[in-house]
Amino acid sequence: MTTPQSARSRRRILALALVTVAACMLAAEPFPKGAVLVSLTVSHGVDAGDLPALGLVLLAGWLAR
Numbered sequence: 001m002t003t004p005q006s007a008r009s010r011r012r013i014l015a016l017a018l019v020t021v022a023a024c025m026l027a028a029e030p031f032p033k034g035a036v037l038v039s040l041t042v043s044h045g046v047d048a049g050d051l052p053a054l055g056l057v058l059l060a061g062w063l064a065r
Helices: 004-028 048-064
Strands: 036-039 045-047
Touching: 004 048, 036 048, 045 048
Parallel strands: none
Antiparallel strands: 036 045
16 A cells, blocks of 8 residues: 555656656657747747657646646
């Protein structure tokens, strides 16, 4: 039987792992660049290839709550 403390710790560790994977995905850019969704500067922005990483970050936030 798991305690609420251990379940919470497991969720937070999983959330940290998901954020780490998302950061690696953003750095390695494994997906092709798509349409620019948000242009932050002339050379930086959020494109459609960044959406899978954004989904992982949102899932990690939900798990860490």
